[in-house]
Amino acid sequence: MTSQTVSIAITGAGGAGVMTAGQMLLDAAAKAGLYGLMTRSSGPQIRGGEAAAYIRLSSQPIDCPNDTFDVLFCFDWMNVDRFAAELPLRPDSVIIGDQDAVNPPEMITRSVARQLLVPLGETAKNIEGGRPNMIGLGILGELAGIPLEALQAILEKVLHRKGEVALNASLEGLRQGMQLADDLEAEIGLNLHLERLAQDKTRWSLTGNEAAGMGALRAGVRFCAAYPITPATEILEWLAPNIEKVGGTLVQAEDELASINMVIGGSFGGVPSLTATSGPGLALMTEALGLAVSAEIPLVVIDVMRGGPSTGIPTKSEQSDLNIALHGLHGDAPHLVTAPTSIADCLFTVQWSVHLAEKLQTPAIVLSDQSLGQSRNIIDKPADLAFIAERDVVSDGIVEYKRYALTDSGVSPMAIPGTRGGEYVADGLETAENARPSSAAEDHYAQLDKRQRKLLKFEYGQHWALIEGEGDIAVVTFGSVTAPVREAIQRLAADGQSVKLVALRLLAPALPDAFEAALAGVEKVLVVEQTHSKQFYRYLRSEYDLPKQTDVLAKPGPLPYRPAEIVAKLKEMI
Template sequence: MNTYALAITGSGGAGVVTAGTLLLNAAARAGYYGWMLKSFGPQIRGGESSVMLYLSDAPIERVLDRFDLLLGLDWKGFERFADEVPLHDNAVVWHDSHAHPPELLQRCSLRALPLNDTARTFDKGRINMVATGALAAELGLPLDAVQDAVHKLLSRKGDAVVEAGQQQVAAGHALIETPSAPLRNWHRQTTPRWVAAGNPLTGLGLLRGGVRFVSAYPITPATDLLEWLAPRLPTQSGVLIQAEDELAAINMAIGASFTGTPAATATSGPGLALMTEGIGLAIASETPVTLINVNRGGPSTGIPTKSEQSDLETLLFAPHGDSPHIVVAPLGFSDLAPTAQWAAYLADRLQTVAMVASEQALAQASAIVEPVPDLGLQAERLRPAGKACRYAPTESGVSPMPLPALDDARYVADGLEHTECGVPSSFATDHRAQLEKRQRKLETFDYGARALAWEGPEDPDTVLIAIGSLWPTAVAVADERTTAGHPTAVLGPRLLMPLPAEQIDARLAQARQVWVLENNHSAQLYHYLRGHLNTPLHSFAQPGPLPIQAGEVLAALEETP
């Protein structure tokens, strides 16, 4: 597997993300794979920004430990996230001839290019377009692949804009007379692949899962999920409503679901905190709702444009009282759509809240991936055959859920404890019966093979446990250790609540050591698993915004006897 890592930095509005997007699409057209992360400052306009682009001739969905090339369109605010762009000792730093890199980069190999001067030869020329062409030439990407990417990205702005962009890219391409062209000898793929972004993949999963109503309030980094769904839900006889706040959003979703429409909402940490009372209402009334939480750095406003895995305990325990519900986590970027689809299916099948633990590092990433398969699962509810009490105990714990306008079984669904027919009750017998019913339906359901994932040898010496963006990193660590003679496997608990503890313990029984990897400060996943498993665990926890790198995990494992 060949890899190459480059980063582009500049101030907001400089076109950093556009340059990265064009290169990613050009790499796809040329037959390669890629993974692109975006990093922004918290400012609304004018703050620092960067893209980290990882290219390969095999699927890649993780960060690499060091960068081979750094290009600065300008250097405003670069020091604020310089630690997010670690460079190889032999890395090259490109810069415009009139914008010299900061002191901290002077130790690197520097290369000045007339990027701005070249852009000024065009009417309204843009430095990022010239830089895109220069980077493509250096990488060994064909000019026609980049120009095709320009056409795709800018075609909605008209032929004149497309032609100008292509000319500027060509001018930048011509600046590099003797490129190193590391991609030129890589194996090229000819099979169909997708260039996708994380939040849209999550939205695709919701649509495939049958969700037809979404209510939400915009919040970074979940907003682009809503923007993607807004024009697409109507094509599926659905609707998206922008609510006035998160309290309204969760309650609108509950109301839509009560009428029989599979419903979802999306938010991030601060919005999740506001939704917790509504989540409790959905659990108590057994009204299905799918909730996508895109984790950002916290607490409070925190670091709104950076990633972390620090909302886990909130997802698990935020609703007050005994509130059994479902929490699932994707295992890497390509798993976003299947996990959202599975969550939508589980929410309606089990008549509860199903939460998806997404995160900024996945949701706002883009990648070249194999086509993501449809699981064939759609929201489905048990409907009554005639009159029946809405909350009547059943062997499975799932009771028929009538449609108020169609079925001859009207009922009241509110937050009060109730009898099996929905009449408010404070009797201990009713409370106990409904608590056991709500718990039983989750604990006795067969979640199938998706609940746990396993990658690596069946009898490993070491097992790594990881979810989300850390799954591909853990797999890379396991592969390297296994190749070096230390059999290592990775376990991914997609189903976090209810946790299949017995299955996990059985999987871990033969391992000499088990490590829990997570991107938060308080080792939330580690402590949660310790409370349910009999297997001894080690913790590797590191807060955001820096992603955990494979080299850091390898070093920690080597230090452990």
């Protein structure tokens, strides 16, 4: 038989090669014509220790985990119980472990799933330089119906630098693992083969963090200053070599305070600029962001959210930075807040956010999260959209320059340092139109209105939200939660039940007219978010008119939403 989707979990101690095996399985599946998603999980130590790779393969595009796992493959039993809540299994699921492993944890012995033991370590010992993770890769590849040629091609691509001996050992381990899988299929009928599609499309393999970096470069960002922080560091790792290729510069600052001020300086000098961080770093940046609002200096901050407060859970996903992104700046400081709706959409949303920040001369905070940032997705090649940073600047030799002129649009042309006649003071003090500091009430009122007007009068077009489907019930959500919501809605549609999706890409400023139009004909709304205190729901209530019959599905991280729980909630409402 052939399946449309299969979900595999791989666990093991640090150094067991869990992530390597998972990544190779995903890449080989893509080479064989499949789509896929790999999310990763680790303990609170961030680096080292136990690890888990969660892979979902499919014949169709997918971008969220499934409800349960078909296979749990344990290279060893080391701390696998720490992932128990993340590993929903069914009675027909299979746990595969090493036959020489002793003392399986309680979560294994009490599991409802079938348990199979294979000579993992013994097989590896019989191969000079053999590793159990390559045996496991062969077993899983064969069970999923991935051809040997695709798996071999990935091994050769990844391991060629390690030398012929290491490569040959891995290839032999792969082949022997596939033979072990043949025995499993013959003995118990375990076959998870997927229907593979013809490779008539160019597929990309990328994480949300990589996509975000690419979106920044496509938009014209040429300066980045940042301090490493989980789970945003991969944005910097991707940008470091690639920004140089387009003539840009990346600086690793000494902390988040330095990085945001460097970015303000880079942008003030006329270069589209960006930083990336997570919740603790964003908290440190808020004062400087107020300066950027006041001085009308465009920049982008990508916040890859994680569980909080404080250090919280750095390796797990949550959407609980929403409040600080929306309201964390002191004073009345209108700015942009956006959120990508998928891993692939990280590219577009960051590119669009840079465009908006430059056009409106204001900071933009992009709310990604660990689930989007660190998960890897096999997708069709995204469109190359023409959103390039465009800043309204004055020409050399301008006379009687007013940096903060009260224009109808709210946007006043900016002078790049060195522009003759364009000298002005840029600081955090309130100003008159000519940029001279002023404490006069009329100037304060006028500049407050100006900074707000430019955000409210701008035409954001259709990109403000992802809107799909029809029906008198709608789900309103944002960010990474969009993916399981979309799959839930698709499952209901297959049963003849119509539900509309409204996933906000632009969180601030609020667009009441557009939101009202999106909910035209809707009688019931379900708000879905990954916070403990219903931050998104409370924000929607403060800015929009929601139907009387509005319900909320809110839970914090670290556990992801599964499509089935959203389906169950919608069926209650239906």
